[in-house]
Amino acid sequence: MTGRIDLDFLCEFPGFRLDAHLSMPGSGLTALFGHSGCGKTTLLRCIAGLQTCAGSLSVNGEVWQDSKVHLPVHQRPLAYVFQDTTLFPHLSVKRNLEFGYRRIPESDRALSFDDVVSWLGLARLLTRMPAGLSGGERQRVAIARALLTSPRLLLMDEPLSALDQRSKQEILPYLENLRDRLAMPILYVSHSVSEVARLADHIVIMDQGQVVDEGPLQATLARPDQRFGLEEDAGVILTARISERDDTWHLARAEFDGGELWLRTDDRMTVGSRPRLQVLARDVSIALTRQPDQSIQNLLPATVDDIVTDIAPGTSMVRLMAGSTPFLARLTSRSVHTLGLTPGQPVWMQIKSVAIVD
Amino acid sequence: MIETYWEPAWLTLKLAGLTTLLLLVVGTPIAWWLARTKHWLRQPIAAVVALPLVLPPTVLGFYLLLVMGPEGVVGQLTEKLGIGLLPFTFEGLVVASMLYSLPFTVQPLQNAFESVHAGFLEAAATLRASPLDRFFTVVVPMARNGFLTAGVLTFAHTIGEFGVVLMIGGNIPGETKVLSVAIYDHVEALEYTQAHWMAASMVAFSFVVLVSLYALKGRPRAEMVR
Numbered sequence: 001m002t003g004r005i006d007l008d009f010l011c012e013f014p015g016f017r018l019d020a021h022l023s024m025p026g027s028g029l030t031a032l033f034g035h036s037g038c039g040k041t042t043l044l045r046c047i048a049g050l051q052t053c054a055g056s057l058s059v060n061g062e063v064w065q066d067s068k069v070h071l072p073v074h075q076r077p078l079a080y081v082f083q084d085t086t087l088f089p090h091l092s093v094k095r096n097l098e099f100g101y102r103r104i105p106e107s108d109r110a111l112s113f114d115d116v117v118s119w120l121g122l123a124r125l126l127t128r129m130p131a132g133l134s135g136g137e138r139q140r141v142a143i144a145r146a147l148l149t150s151p152r153l154l155l156m157d158e159p160l161s162a163l164d165q166r167s168k169q170e171i172l173p174y175l176e177n178l179r180d181r182l183a184m185p186i187l188y189v190s191h192s193v194s195e196v197a198r199l200a201d202h203i204v205i206m207d208q209g210q211v212v213d214e215g216p217l218q219a220t221l222a223r224p225d226q227r228f229g230l231e232e233d234a235g236v237i238l239t240a241r242i243s244e245r246d247d248t249w250h251l252a253r254a255e256f257d258g259g260e261l262w263l264r265t266d267d268r269m270t271v272g273s274r275p276r277l278q279v280l281a282r283d284v285s286i287a288l289t290r291q292p293d294q295s296i297q298n299l300l301p302a303t304v305d306d307i308v309t310d311i312a313p314g315t316s317m318v319r320l321m322a323g324s325t326p327f328l329a330r331l332t333s334r335s336v337h338t339l340g341l342t343p344g345q346p347v348w349m350q351i352k353s354v355a356i357v358d
Numbered sequence: 359m360i361e362t363y364w365e366p367a368w369l370t371l372k373l374a375g376l377t378t379l380l381l382l383v384v385g386t387p388i389a390w391w392l393a394r395t396k397h398w399l400r401q402p403i404a405a406v407v408a409l410p411l412v413l414p415p416t417v418l419g420f421y422l423l424l425v426m427g428p429e430g431v432v433g434q435l436t437e438k439l440g441i442g443l444l445p446f447t448f449e450g451l452v453v454a455s456m457l458y459s460l461p462f463t464v465q466p467l468q469n470a471f472e473s474v475h476a477g478f479l480e481a482a483a484t485l486r487a488s489p490l491d492r493f494f495t496v497v498v499p500m501a502r503n504g505f506l507t508a509g510v511l512t513f514a515h516t517i518g519e520f521g522v523v524l525m526i527g528g529n530i531p532g533e534t535k536v537l538s539v540a541i542y543d544h545v546e547a548l549e550y551t552q553a554h555w556m557a558a559s560m561v562a563f564s565f566v567v568l569v570s571l572y573a574l575k576g577r578p579r580a581e582m583v584r
Contacts, residue, residue: 074489086475
């Protein structure tokens with residue numbers, strides 16, 4: 001039963017106006033992305049009903065809010081993971097987990113207590129009090145507590161932002177695991193490109209209370225006319241398959257639709273795995289002929305698809321197609337002019353670095 | 359001797375206990391409202407609640423006597439309802455004590471409620487807890503120390519009241535003659551031995567109450583970490 005999440009909100013807050021009109025897929029992980037202050041958290045709070053905003057909202061066919069209906073927070077079948085953990089300090093981990101679980105009818109409990117506890121690795125923590133947990137452990141308990149209400153929509157407000165780098169790395173695999181395991185749609189607020197690149201299937205980009213762009217992650221990030229100022233982080237995401245490992249040079253060959261890339265590898269890149277790769281626009285350069293005598297390993301034939309003047313002055317964003325896979329290259333406008341690049345032209349892409357994002 | 363000692367003591371405990379119980383029931387919603395509202399009436403109402411702190415008890419007692427008397431609004435109402443007049447009755451004393459001790463209930467509770475971060479209530483709401491459910495399962499346990507302080511302060515303050523009792527209750531044995539008034543009586547009559555017994559037992563009682571309060575509150579407890 002995958003439907004859609006449709007929303008339409010328009011309201012004024014002090015110094016800020018939210019004007020969001022969206023239709024998102026009713027499954028998978030959708031990232032609400034934007035700089036701080038763009039309204040992504042406010043939008044999430046309006047969806048939860050924590051903030052009152054005129055408009056309408058329906059989730060997979062169920063109306064939660066319109067001109068006649070306005071379900072209060074506790075009657076919306078959602079779960080919310082907050083930026084700071086809000087574990088109840090007077091309850092043990094187990095009692096915290098049971099807080100929502102006990103409040104939904106038994107027939108609605110789609111996820112079992114023991115399953116969720118084991119997915120998030122909490123079995124050893126059940127008798128502890130929240131004050132005695134590390135930041136990462138607390139956030140894992142908060143995620144489990146949210147899941148145990150078997151929500152029909154999971155809202156996550158920058159769940160990693162309050163954590164240090166190590167705790168982030170500790171939680172990310174759990175999030176990936178949940179994304180793949182759960183049928184419920186997840187809305188994930190973030191201002192981190194790397195988190196979004198790693199987790200999201202779909203992206204909604206916000207700026208000043210408005211949605212400026214949205215769509216499937218890979219296609220949206222591959223648009224050359226970026227209205228959303230990713231600046232240095234602009235680049236494409238692609239899914240590849242590891243087809244060969246070269247242990248002498250610690251490299252792995254990743255095949256994708258339209259070519260192959262050599263990656264520096266570590267032990268987890270086994271043949272047959274399907275990592276998500278990120279190629280930043282600033283790491284791609286263009287040559288009209290194949291340049292064999294140089295250090296860059298990844299040289300791919302591609303076709304110029306589109307050229308757009310970039311936000312930064314004097315630069316252009318060029319979209320290239322290698323087979324059906326798009327790449328972006330950020331060049332100076334002068335280079336575009338001297339090379340005489342035009343759409344449809346065959347060129348060689350030189351890719352300086354490829355990041356493995358999951 | 360035994361009789362004249364225990365009667366005021368029992369009356370004092372009854373008055374303080376009943377006042378505390380009723381004030382916790384009445385004061386909790388007032389404190390909650392004051393802690394959460396942005397209404398323009400918040401400041402005036404907070405000031406009214408705090409008035410008994412600054413007014414001399416005799417002023418409070420004097421106006422209560424007028425209002426609850428046969429010419430007063432409340433007095434006429436209670437007479438119409440068939441309750442009769444409240445001054446110089448135990449019930450009248452309870453009403454007066456409640457007003458007199460109101461800030462001692464409301465202020466600790468309000469402070470405790472204000473320190474319960476709104477995030478916990480929002481989290482509880484997203485975990486399907488209704489407003490009343492949230493209050494009893496999140497706010498009350500987290501404001502536990504506030505309730506303890508409010509209860510003990512109200513109880514102790516009521517035991518210690520004198521001026522209001524004298525104005526509104528007089529000195530009727532078994533009805534309004536509480537310990538503080540009885541001590542005053544004994545001293546007036548130069549019965550120092552009796553006065554000593556009562557006064558010393560009040561000192562001891564107050565000390566024990568306060569020590570147990572601090573012991574209860576000071577118990578090491580997992581502090582909230584956010």
